[in-house]
Amino acid sequence: MSAAGGTVSGQITGLADKCVDVADGNSASGTQVQLYDCNGTPAQQWTNPGDGTLRAFGKCLDVRHGSIADAADVQLYDCNGTPAQQWVITEAKDIVNPAADKCLDVRAYNSANRTPLQIWPCQGAANEKWNVSTGGTPSIPGTEPVPAPPxxxxxxxxxxxxxxxxxxxxxxxxxxxxxxxxxxxxxxxxxxxxxxxxxxxxxxxxxxxxxxxxxxxxxxxxxxxxxxNYPAYCDASQPYGCPAGQAAYYGRGPIQLSWNYNYKAAGDALGIDLLNNPGLxxxxxxxxxxxxxxxxxxxxxxxxxxxxxxxxxxxxxxxxxxxxxxxxxxxxxxxxxxxxxxxxxxxxxxxxxxxxxxxxxx
The missing domain is CATH 1.10.530.10 (Lysozyme)
Structure with a gap:
């Protein structure tokens, strides 16, 4: 993929000149991202801080559940640094999630308001082409030149x-x-x-x-x-239990994350399934x-x-x-x-x- 450089600032328009929109202007994590008539509201204002993410309401455009499957929905979600929130805009006007190697796509080529957006194999079709508003010198998220180390x-x-x-x-x-x-x-x-x-x-x-x-x-x-101490960190009273095993939730990492409920809470916050995969x-x-x-x-x-x-x-x-x-x-x-x-x-x-x-x- 080739890409041009820059910062997104404003609307992203696509099929039928409609906008990438956060449903009902709802800033809650998990809100559907959809196609909708452009109206200039904050729900259609997208920015990029230079880390490869696309953001509205301070949250990230995200592939639901980190899926790489065809037709996986996209949503607004707390920024967590996962591959599900990384996007590259190409010179061909595709918006690509590199982890899935798929394009941001309008479901079923439907230009009606509230049509959900998804990821789909890049095919060059009109429902995968996007025009990005830019602030200042035109540039694209995730492709800015990295300055020399200071x-x-x-x-x-x-x-x-x-x-x-x-x-x-x-x-x-x-x-x-x-x-x-x-x-x-x-x-x-x-x-x-x-x-x-x-x-x-x-x-x-x-x-x-x-x-x-x-x-x-x-x-x-x-x-x-x-x-x-390892077996002591399973609080069996929690409704989700200890699916990785009685002795799987011992202290790990720089602040020694311990207990099944802390792995659950940290994983939920970060969008990573640490309850089932504490070894990560x-x-x-x-x-x-x-x-x-x-x-x-x-x-x-x-x-x-x-x-x-x-x-x-x-x-x-x-x-x-x-x-x-x-x-x-x-x-x-x-x-x-x-x-x-x-x-x-x-x-x-x-x-x-x-x-x-x-x-x-x-």
Whole structure:
């Protein structure tokens, strides 16, 4: 496939000059995406942040259930970085999902309002051709030229941690914990290390990496080391049970995701079936990092806020400790563990060239 470069900004028109539309202007995840008379409403305004996704209402154009089958519906869904949300617009005006190698298609060549959109083998037909409005210089999602790496000033996509800095932080890490895997996971939570000024961004990145370093022995361990605990993490009272096995839900990944209900919750949030496939957290670098970012950005744990909110709102590194393991470490319970986390944070902040701020302990 050939592709031209750029950012989508506005309507996407197709068969009968009608628009790609979010049904009834409903921004809820799972809402059908359809063909409809162009009307200029927000339901027909699509943008691309440069990561290969197409977005309306801040959510992503998504192939339902991650299917690659012919006639799989497309929908609006929370952005989660999965292949089901990656699209390339070609010079031939196809919108292609590379994972399925299929085109965005108007079902049954029907130009009536509310006709669902789907994926279908690319055939060059009129119901697979799209005209994309662009903002500024015409360009296409996912094909922008990547700038040269800026040394230790961050990554090409704006992440405040460069690969050299990451390697300096984790010289002995497990091979699963790759820098590319971390960067691939960032799209699942776009606010992570991307809120506030440059210092706030660097503090949050340092805080996350310091906590995961503590949890994993410097990213050395991908799984919990005490195998005797493995069968304990199945809460059989949950209606979905433990389909992968009694001993399948032990700690994995950078924040050691544990328990069947956490695998279920993280998987649902990320659009990945971790309840049935928990091993993905120890075999797929991007999935491993996404589970860590899921906890960091959405879970308060024993604390009163998420770790992301703690750093974005300047509550201090100590509140991230409380949200991750406060019941066992904070309020004088285990000061040595707290200090270990603080030492890592201060060191990582120094590598990133950021003042670590106050309120370091809990």
């Amino acid at each position: 040394g230790d000033g961050g990554s090409p996509d704006g992440f405040v941690v460069s690969e050299a800095q990451f390697n300096q932080m984790f010289p002995n890490r497990n091979s699963v914990y790759t820098y590319d895997g971390l960067r691939a996971a960032l799209g699942a939570y776009s606010a992570f290390a991307n809120s506030g000024n440059d210092t706030v961004k660097k503090r949050e990145a340092a805080a996350f990496l310091a906590n995961v370093s503590h949890e994993t022995g410097g990213l050395l361990h991908i799984v919990e080391q005490n195998t005797a 957290v120890e075999s797929d670098s991007s999935v491993a990092w996404k589970t860590g970012l899921w906890y960091w950005n959405t879970q308060g744990g024993p604390g009163s806020m998420t770790p992301h909110d703690a750093m974005a709102n300047d509550a201090g590194f100590g509140q991230t400790i409380r949200s991750i393991n406060g019941a066992l470490e904070c309020d004088g319970k285990n000061p040595a563990q707290v200090q270990s986390r603080v030492d890592s944070y201060v060191g990582f902040a120094q590598i990133l060239g950021a003042d670590p701020g106050g309120n370091l302990t809990c």
